Amino acid sequence: MICLYMPAKIAIIGGTGVGSKLEKLPGENIQIDTEYGMIPGRISKHDNGEIVALYRHAKGHKLPPHKVNYLGLAQACQLLNVTGCISSAAVGSLRRDWESGTIAVCTDFLDFTFRNITRFEDKVVHTDFTHPFHIHLNQTILKAASIQGIVLNNEAIYVGTNGPRYETPAEVRMFRQLGGDVVGMTIPSEAIAFKEIGVPYSCIAMVTNLGTGLSRSDLSHAEVVKAMDNMGDSVLKISKECLNLIKNEMS
Numbered sequence: 001m002i003c004l005y006m007p008a009k010i011a012i013i014g015g016t017g018v019g020s021k022l023e024k025l026p027g028e029n030i031q032i033d034t035e036y037g038m039i040p041g042r043i044s045k046h047d048n049g050e051i052v053a054l055y056r057h058a059k060g061h062k063l064p065p066h067k068v069n070y071l072g073l074a075q076a077c078q079l080l081n082v083t084g085c086i087s088s089a090a091v092g093s094l095r096r097d098w099e100s101g102t103i104a105v106c107t108d109f110l111d112f113t114f115r116n117i118t119r120f121e122d123k124v125v126h127t128d129f130t131h132p133f134h135i136h137l138n139q140t141i142l143k144a145a146s147i148q149g150i151v152l153n154n155e156a157i158y159v160g161t162n163g164p165r166y167e168t169p170a171e172v173r174m175f176r177q178l179g180g181d182v183v184g185m186t187i188p189s190e191a192i193a194f195k196e197i198g199v200p201y202s203c204i205a206m207v208t209n210l211g212t213g214l215s216r217s218d219l220s221h222a223e224v225v226k227a228m229d230n231m232g233d234s235v236l237k238i239s240k241e242c243l244n245l246i247k248n249e250m251s
Ligand code: HPA
Pocket: 090, 091, 092, 093, 166, 167, 183, 184, 185, 208, 209, 210, 211, 212, 219, 224
């Protein structure tokens, strides 16, 4: 029998503050067996398709940014045949006009992690990065946000650092001078893993704090987690709306 019904399927990668929300979505836990190890996730069914929740830092936020299984997350999405992956990321702002609470869809990145993430260790493959984030998925996210009444900036350059420490004030000034809008520790590595394997990938960056030196107070992880609470809900709303839009495109 040929099954003509193909459900829309979106993966959401929950980073700081969103992973814990994803763990509570109704649905069932799954384990995806990848070349890079088991990836735990959760599938939740909705009227217009399925959301696959993946946890960047593993359940309970255990993995630091330099130990995240980026290649495993990307392959898990490929094996599950997702239509696209919406990643969420807590970020510091490199610009004073983007305060805590600002949300933006990433359009490019500067990679200062020097992690050399690749699935092509033993053969020569040079992947095109003219569009580091998926253009059509970015547009779908912007449309979904507008339907949901969520203000989302349509352009952001993400600067990736290796961490796990936060930046110095001089680094923040330099990153801004180089053209960065936001700074975090994960997205370039993740975007590389997804691009190399060919799964459409976008990132919603959520500003939790002004970059070091731009604010009067020192920076703490607790501040970052606290600021994520409301914005994490926005990511879920946008992702569910994306499912509706993708389903409509498919039918
Ligand atoms: N720097 C790096 N990563 C971050 C920050 C920051 O200021 N805020 C949230 N994640």
